[in-house]
Amino acid sequence: MEKYDVAIIGGGSAGLAALKRLSTLGKQAILFEAGSKTGAKNISGGILYSKKPKKGKVYNVEDIYENFLQDAPFERKITKYILHATSKDKIFSIDLTAAHEYEANFGCSVLMNKLNQWFSQQAGEAAQKHGGGIITGVHVSAIRWEDGRTIIQTDELEEIEVKAIIAADGVNSEIAYMTGARQKFSPNELYQGVKVVAKLPEEIINQRFSIGQDEGAAHLFAGDVTLNHIGGGFLYTNRDTCHWELCTTWTRF
Numbered sequence: 001m002e003k004y005d006v007a008i009i010g011g012g013s014a015g016l017a018a019l020k021r022l023s024t025l026g027k028q029a030i031l032f033e034a035g036s037k038t039g040a041k042n043i044s045g046g047i048l049y050s051k052k053p054k055k056g057k058v059y060n061v062e063d064i065y066e067n068f069l070q071d072a073p074f075e076r077k078i079t080k081y082i083l084h085a086t087s088k089d090k091i092f093s094i095d096l097t098a099a100h101e102y103e104a105n106f107g108c109s110v111l112m113n114k115l116n117q118w119f120s121q122q123a124g125e126a127a128q129k130h131g132g133g134i135i136t137g138v139h140v141s142a143i144r145w146e147d148g149r150t151i152i153q154t155d156e157l158e159e160i161e162v163k164a165i166i167a168a169d170g171v172n173s174e175i176a177y178m179t180g181a182r183q184k185f186s187p188n189e190l191y192q193g194v195k196v197v198a199k200l201p202e203e204i205i206n207q208r209f210s211i212g213q214d215e216g217a218a219h220l221f222a223g224d225v226t227l228n229h230i231g232g233g234f235l236y237t238n239r240d241t242c243h244w245e246l247c248t249t250w251t252r253f
């Protein structure tokens with residue numbers, strides 16, 4: 001039976017960060033991702049924030065991937081945050097840029113699928129140096145504890161023994177559910193989002209949002225935009241695409 005220090009279940013941004021960090025610490029870590037490639041199943045709005053911690057230590061993206069700001073394929077650094085309160089045919093807009101910048105190092109718009117492939121390359125290379133790596137197209141179906149050993153079962157491979165497991169399989173974690181760490185969600189605890197990414201030439205985005213070449217805008221919508229239901233709308237600028245999203249409670253859809 002193959003053995004590793006740590007198994008990470010899920011190759012989203014959380015799992016890949018865990019793999020990179022563990023490998024930096026010299027651990028032999030293996031990551032299993034159910035999707036055919038990393039990034040295939042990951043969605044975000046999205047803005048990726050680097051926060052200034054109020055206290056203690058926060059591992060921001062640039063702490064995990066030291067070359068993030070120079071090399072990562074993020075879209076634009078967000079330099080303008082506007083909140084729009086909507087009421088029937090009226091709109092009241094507030095510039096929240098200063099509030100956002102107060103506790104943030106930066107926020108950048110990202111296309112998660114593309115960015116996760118970059119995270120995956122960085123984390124995979126670090127893991128390989130310690131005999132670990134990333135295996136895609138593998139779904140972890142069960143975990144069992146036997147004679148003091150932790151064993152992982154997958155639908156595709158032989159069983160694997162590990163010393164520790166990190167469940168990074170997303171908010172609807174199957175692992176947390178099967179191990180009793182979370183209950184089944186009820187429909188009123190769930191939100192549904194609809195997201196559209198539309199292509200627009202870079203110059204048109206700059207012109208329409210009044211931003212420069214290296215700037216980005218985030219517009220947030222509250223109030224009647226969700227027809228009186230809890231939720232909100234988001235509009236973010238990427239390099240040459242725009243991202244629109246509307247979120248509201250699952251039961252309202």
Ligand SMILES: Cc1cc2nc3c(=O)[nH]c(=O)nc-3n(C[C@H](O)[C@H](O)[C@H](O)COP(=O)(O)OP(=O)(O)OC[C@H]3O[C@@H](n4cnc5c(N)ncnc54)[C@H](O)[C@@H]3O)c2cc1C
Pocket residue numbers: 009010011012013014015032033034035039041042043044045046047048049138139140141168169170171174175193194195245
């Ligand atoms: C529409 C939308 C907009 C969002 N906007 C933002 C935003 O603007 N900013 C932000 O920070 N966050 C945003 N989020 C949240 C964002 O999705 C999360 O921050 C991020 O994706 C969480 O990463 P993760 O690695 O925890 O999980 P995920 O990205 O969900 O990754 C989990 C991975 O685990 C894999 N997996 C699951 N089960 C198994 C299994 N049994 N075996 C093997 N692999 C498995 C899945 O295939 C998946 O790749 C948004 C989410 C949505 C849906």
